[in-house]
Amino acid sequence: MKSLAAALLLAAAAPALAQSEAPTAPAPAAPTPAAPPRLIVAISVDQFSADLFQQYRNRFAGGFARLLSGGVFPSAYQGHAATETCPGHSTILTGMRPAHTGIVANNWIDQRVGRSDKIVYCSEDENVVGTTHESYTVSDKHLKVPTLGEMMKAANPATRVVSVAGKDRAAVMMGGHKVDELWWWDGKTYVSYAGRAEPRAVTRGKAVVAALVGRPQAALPLPTWCKPLDRPIQVGGQTLGQGRFERAAGDLKAFRASPAADAAVLSIAAGLIQDMKLGQGAQPDIIAIGASATDYIGHANGTQGTEMCIQMDQLDQALESFFATLDGWGIDYEVVLTADHGAHDMTERQQQRAMPMEAHVAPIAQIEAVGALVAAKLKLTDAPLIGAEGDVYIDDKLPAATRAKVLAEAQRIYQAMPQVAAAFPRAQIAATAMPTTPPETWTLIERARASFDPNRSGDLLVLLKPRVTTIETPAPGYVETHGSPWDYDRRVPLLFWRKGMTPFEQPLSVETVDIVPTLAATIGLPVSGLDGRCLDLDPGPATTCPN
CATH class of the missing domain: 3.40.720.10 (Alkaline Phosphatase, subunit A)
Incomplete structure (x- = not known):
């Protein structure tokens, strides 16, 4: 059939x-052609x-x-x-x-956007009139x-x-x-x-x-x-x-x-x-092909x-x-x-499978709940925090001194939560050098640095502990997710x-x-200044990695 x-x-x-x-039938065995491939x-x-x-x-x-x-x-x-x-x-x-790509998440916050919806989708043009991050015009601008x-x-x-x-x-x-x-x-x-x-x-x-x-x-x-x-x-x-x-x-x-x-x-x-x-x-x-059904x-x-x-x-x-x-x-x-x-x-x-540490994130860790706690502590009339993915943003209409207090209090609250592994302020992430060692050795803050953009990332990055999912309540179509800094989300096959x-x-x-x-x-194309390195795929004449 x-x-x-x-x-x-x-x-x-x-x-x-x-x-x-x-x-x-499988492609017949033959020596790797000496010439570059015609199609990637x-x-x-x-x-x-x-x-x-x-x-x-x-x-x-x-x-x-x-x-x-x-x-x-x-x-x-x-x-x-x-x-x-x-x-x-x-x-x-x-x-x-x-x-370096600037794509720090699927969505981030830009409080300068001239629309009421301040969430920006990674592949949209948020300047198109009448759009939102959920009803958007697709663009490569970011x-x-x-x-x-x-x-x-x-x-x-x-x-x-x-x-x-x-x-x-x-x-x-x-x-x-x-x-x-x-x-x-x-x-x-x-x-x-x-x-x-x-x-x-x-x-x-x-x-x-x-x-x-x-x-x-x-x-x-x-x-x-x-x-x-x-x-x-x-x-x-x-x-x-x-x-x-x-x-x-x-x-x-x-x-x-x-x-x-x-x-x-x-x-x-x-x-x-x-x-x-x-x-x-x-x-x-x-040709690039995105097979999305597995997700x-x-x-x-x-x-x-x-x-x-x-x-x-x-x-x-x-x-x-x-x-x-x-x-x-x-x-x-x-x-x-x-x-x-x-x-x-x-x-x-x-x-059910010997993973008792598995848990849904507690409601208290949600951005709205933390924002309410911060507002109560500092006696603010409005919630001072805005969230997108794991990034927490502070309301930019607040005075600088108040923003500093909000950041310190939000970090304190998050770090005290039993489900939180780390809460890194943006200044700490920005001061961290880009990692150069093998990726399995990176510290949490080095992993955060690899996806930090000063113009798009939040004021505070909150990372949950291993096997704590960001799903608070499962629902049809959404019972499992990803997005963590842990290796089960970071590790993927790479096949040539x-x-x-x-x-x-x-x-x-x-x-x-x-x-x-x-x-x-x-294909014999000179490139430089990239984060990646050339991998030798074949010990024969096809190997052209520069020394």
């Missing part, structure tokens, strides 16, 4: 491809932790199995403290940490540094840069400012910036997805090796752990949090590669039920269908696959593959910021 991934790829590709099924394929699997990769690596038989025959770094790092989607994606194709695609295009204007993802922030942060095509799922369909012409590949993909969503989805097959995870758990008024992605016709939200969403993104990516003839010119091209599935179901197990199996098949399609076109491509952050399972299931590459595995840590200097060396 043809997999969902293969069916989507065939239907969304050009008619000539749809006449026969894409090849499924950079894939981010949202919320694909190193722990999840380790759990399933012996079960992969498709696309992940292929990547495991290349260069494998099973425990790479998103080294910074702000382990969220936007900061993580900003590191993957820039070679820079969030402290990304402060160029992506690899921009660097390639600056060196050779003929280079094509393409980005497609299940989230706008993934597409924008990996694509950058100068893209030829950039598309994302907006909750209803695939869209781009206003005024951009829709290419045929996207039109085909949208039509296929609309037809798919318009039909009900029967339960997906449960692999035999998933059966030990087939156990119910009660959380947030729901029974989870046994889902198989049944979906009613027209349920867009369920589609987004299912394996079909990743297969759709890969099918549109394949169509763009085919129609634009990426990888077939004299210059190297690049939505994890938030809604946790990581240890049938839902995530099926997702890993389906994504493995989808990747192999995608790679086999590129093989059939004869493209010389190099793949890098990683993640924007990790995660760990929901609190309730962890508590190119036909003929000498297989190897390096268990010691590297960082996602190492991707850009490594790929740049592969």
Whole structure:
């Protein structure tokens, strides 16, 4: 039976491809070509932790199995403290940490914004009249540094840069400012910036997805090796752990949090590669692909039920269908696959599995509660604190002397809480040197420094203790999360593959910021001033890391 991934790829590709099924055999073994690859394929699997990769690596038989025959770094790092989607994606194709990309969180506070909503979303233009951080105009304006695609295009204007993802922030942060095509799922369909012409590949993909969503989805097959995870758990008024992605016709939200969403993104990516003839010119091209379903599935179901197990199996098949399609076109491509952050399972299931320290954050730690305590202590009429993610901001209308008192009192209150690991004032973070040692050795404040921007970060950064989740009360679609400075959220796999590459595995840590200097060396593109370093992927002639 043809997999969902293969069916989507065939239907969304050009008619000539749809006449026969894409090849499924592994790419033939051959020496790594001496010339640089013609196409770089950079894939981010949202919320694909190193722990999840380790759990399933012996079960992969498709696309992940292929990547495991290349260069494998099973425990790479998103080294910074702000382990969220936007900061993580900003590191993957820039070679820079969030402290330099400017993407300190998914959302931050800017009290200078000329609208009542002072929260700024990382991929919006907050100056557009009538917008909020939840109803926004997508923009790349907050990304402060160029992506690899921009660097390639600056060196050779003929280079094509393409980005497609299940989230706008993934597409924008990996694509950058100068893209030829950039598309994302907006909750209803695939869209781009206003005024951009829709290419045929996207039109085909949208039509296929609309037809798919318009039909009900029967339960997906449960692999035999998933059966030990087939156990119910009660959380947030729901029974989870046994889902198989049944979906009613027209349920867009369920589609987004299912394996079909990743297969759709890969099918549109394949169509763009085919129609634009990426990888077939004299210059190297690049396509960034953001597979976002793992994150939505994890938030809604946790990581240890049938839902995530099926997702890993389906994504493995989808990747192999995608790679086999590129093989059939004869493209010389190099793949890098990683993640924007990790995660760990929901609190309730962890508590059942010998993790009694697992806990939801107490209501007293919420920004409103702390602000009320500070106001009462200092006899202020209005709440002096504003919050976004882990950053706490002090009302800038307060006099400087009062602001200093507010900061000191807020820090005192937070540090006294049993669930808080640290509360760092911005001056302390700013005075900390950027870390230069391996990321697993970084102190908490060094992790905070790696994602600190003086113009966007808060006045106080509050970090919870390990296994204390920021979810106060679980709810449908939100029973598990990430964003902590701890290694279960920081560690991600980093996989490189190119036909003929000498297989190897390096268990010691590297960082996602190492991707850009490594790929740049592969295509002979000089780069400098990055946070990352070049990794030697092959002992043969393909190794071009500068000394």
